[in-house]
Amino acid sequence: MSTKRKVTKIVLYVLLICLAVTMLVPFYWMVISSLKLNKDVFSIPMRWWPETMHPENYRVIWEKLPLVTFFKNTAKLTLITTIVQLCTSCLAAYGFTKCRFVGRDVIFLMYVTTIAVPWQVYMVPQFILVSKMGLNDTHLGLILMQAFSAFGVFLIRQFYISIPDELCEAARIDGLNEFGIFCKIVFPLGKPAMATLTIFTFTNVWNDFMGPLIYLKTKELKTVQLGIRMFISQYGADYAWIMAASVCSLIPIVIVFLSCQRFFVEGVAASGIKG
Amino acid sequence: MKNGKKTFLTSGQKRKIRNNMTGYAFVLPNLIGYTVFVFIPVIFSFILSVMSWDGSQRPMQFVGLQNFADIFGDRIFRGTLLHTISYALMTVIPTLILALLLAVLLNNKLKGVAVFRTAFYFPYIASIVAVGAVWNMLFQPDFGPVNEILKAVGIADPPRWVVDKDWAMVAVAIVSVWKYMGYYMIVYLAALQGISSSLYEAASIDGANGRQKLWHITVPMLTPTTFFVLIMLTIQCFKVFDLVYVMTGGGPGNATKTLVNYIYEKAFTSWEFGPASAGAIVLFVIVLAITLIQFSGERKWFRDM
Numbered sequence: 001m002s003t004k005r006k007v008t009k010i011v012l013y014v015l016l017i018c019l020a021v022t023m024l025v026p027f028y029w030m031v032i033s034s035l036k037l038n039k040d041v042f043s044i045p046m047r048w049w050p051e052t053m054h055p056e057n058y059r060v061i062w063e064k065l066p067l068v069t070f071f072k073n074t075a076k077l078t079l080i081t082t083i084v085q086l087c088t089s090c091l092a093a094y095g096f097t098k099c100r101f102v103g104r105d106v107i108f109l110m111y112v113t114t115i116a117v118p119w120q121v122y123m124v125p126q127f128i129l130v131s132k133m134g135l136n137d138t139h140l141g142l143i144l145m146q147a148f149s150a151f152g153v154f155l156i157r158q159f160y161i162s163i164p165d166e167l168c169e170a171a172r173i174d175g176l177n178e179f180g181i182f183c184k185i186v187f188p189l190g191k192p193a194m195a196t197l198t199i200f201t202f203t204n205v206w207n208d209f210m211g212p213l214i215y216l217k218t219k220e221l222k223t224v225q226l227g228i229r230m231f232i233s234q235y236g237a238d239y240a241w242i243m244a245a246s247v248c249s250l251i252p253i254v255i256v257f258l259s260c261q262r263f264f265v266e267g268v269a270a271s272g273i274k275g
Numbered sequence: 276m277k278n279g280k281k282t283f284l285t286s287g288q289k290r291k292i293r294n295n296m297t298g299y300a301f302v303l304p305n306l307i308g309y310t311v312f313v314f315i316p317v318i319f320s321f322i323l324s325v326m327s328w329d330g331s332q333r334p335m336q337f338v339g340l341q342n343f344a345d346i347f348g349d350r351i352f353r354g355t356l357l358h359t360i361s362y363a364l365m366t367v368i369p370t371l372i373l374a375l376l377l378a379v380l381l382n383n384k385l386k387g388v389a390v391f392r393t394a395f396y397f398p399y400i401a402s403i404v405a406v407g408a409v410w411n412m413l414f415q416p417d418f419g420p421v422n423e424i425l426k427a428v429g430i431a432d433p434p435r436w437v438v439d440k441d442w443a444m445v446a447v448a449i450v451s452v453w454k455y456m457g458y459y460m461i462v463y464l465a466a467l468q469g470i471s472s473s474l475y476e477a478a479s480i481d482g483a484n485g486r487q488k489l490w491h492i493t494v495p496m497l498t499p500t501t502f503f504v505l506i507m508l509t510i511q512c513f514k515v516f517d518l519v520y521v522m523t524g525g526g527p528g529n530a531t532k533t534l535v536n537y538i539y540e541k542a543f544t545s546w547e548f549g550p551a552s553a554g555a556i557v558l559f560v561i562v563l564a565i566t567l568i569q570f571s572g573e574r575k576w577f578r579d580m
Contacts, residue, residue: 020391
């Protein structure tokens with residue numbers, strides 16, 4: 001029995017290792033290619049280890065691409081969008097769960113009916129609207145169009161429902177006003193849901209491609225994704241440089257992912273299984 | 276006057292007004308943003324779909340269902356529907372099966388499970404631009420590693436992937452499966468961990484082996500999750516844009532152009548907002564139909580349980 005179990009275990013490990021290697025090979029290839037000479041990326045026979053290292057590729061792309069600007073832009077967009085999203089979603093979720101007011105259910109119904117509408121359905125009129133406001137090709141336009149989502153309100157609301165009303169009632173008797181109850185009791189209790197929403201918004205905005213593609217035209221305003229894309233179409237045959245730029249674009253998200261992995265995984269579980 | 280007004284309101288009414296004000300104060304910041312940037316555009320896209328407009332100062336013109344007639348008469352649009360459906364057919368089932376397989380493997384009590392989970396999940400959080408760039412090189416038809424490996428295992432004439440109109444969508448679908456299965460694996464893992472261990476214990480007492488437990492407990496218990504994953508994946512397929520855009524740009528020819536590519540090009544390169552919105556409404560109807568299936572399905576699972 002124990003030998004049989006050992007064999008199963010070894011088979012499992014071998015299987016998992018093979019699968020993991022297959023999944024990660026593209027990233028390995030990306031990194032080694034970024035250290036080769038442009039002409040050696042597609043050398044035949046294939047080399048899984050570069051003969052000579054060329055880390056200067058990274059210096060070259062740093063000079064050819066205003067990467068610092070791109071990173072700053074992306075960081076700014078990500079940070080502001082996430083904060084606006086978090087604050088307004090928490091406030092609204094509190095209103096929908098702990099306050100009673102005329103028209104609450106009607107307003108909430110409006111959120112319910114539009115949550116399933118994909119962004120691609122209304123991106124065109126949204127773009128027209130933002131342009132008419134004079135916010136086309138600005139960061140503000142991009143922030144505003146991404147910062148308000150029914151998903152955020154839903155996610156936080158779902159969590160706030162589980163906070164017992166008695167807790168708020170007790171605070172009300174103690175003389176705290178609604179805003180005080182929100183700040184001192186409900187908001188701090190909602191941290192797990194906020195972590196989920198933060199991770200979700202962060203990855204979405206950081207990796208977003210179509211939004212910036214539609215909204216940002218000025219080079220100085222572009223995001224990392226858009227900048228790398230621009231670089232790829234400009235230097236189509238400089239394979240090693242393209243790979244080096246791609247590696248650079250992945251580094252921040254890798255760091256965030258590895259340090260907050262738990263939240264990523266819990267977030268998928270929380271938002272994925274809504275039944 | 277001020278005093279007179281006060282006497283008209285009982286303290287209960289005053290409290291009600293105050294409660295209303297507080298409620299609105301909490302909801303308004305999000306409500307205003309949501310109304311302006313989401314709700315109004317959604318309504319506006321329905322209006323635009325029956326209008327002819329290029330976004331200039333010229334007023335819009337009501338054209339009825341002409342935009343729909345135009346796009347359905349457009350060979351390219353019909354093509355995009357076909358490509359989107361073939362993309363969905365190639366990705367949904369493989370992603371689902373692989374995600375389930377990975378989740379079942381990772382649900383064993385093994386050391387280092389977290390490392391494997393990270394490895395499988397990682398492609399999901401990597402940006403599409405970087406992922407598209409590296410896969411385009413891997414799929415390079417003449418010297419790319421994928422074809423080198425295929426040649427090494429004896430396939431003398433491997434497909435030319437993204438430059439071949441018959442294979443380009445297959446290449447995009449492979450990358451999509453690779454990228455998204457880790458996400459659904461996590462969804463499955465959460466569902467697996469929700470299955471009560473008493474079921475397995477009872478089965479063990481009745482003498483069930485591992486495979487029987489998998490088929491008679493795990494798989495049936497996962498049916499609602501599978502249904503959910505199926506719906507999410509299908510909707511995601513109909514929304515595909517980025518991956519196609521960075522890998523093939525809709526080409527070669529129009530071979531991989533999808534529904535959202537069509538909407539994007541109509542709106543932002545030829546500035547025909549009418550047909551673009553008509554295309555968007557078609558996308559909406561498709562997603563709505565899938566969502567309605569989901570609702571009726573969910574009702575069924577909940578009644579059964």
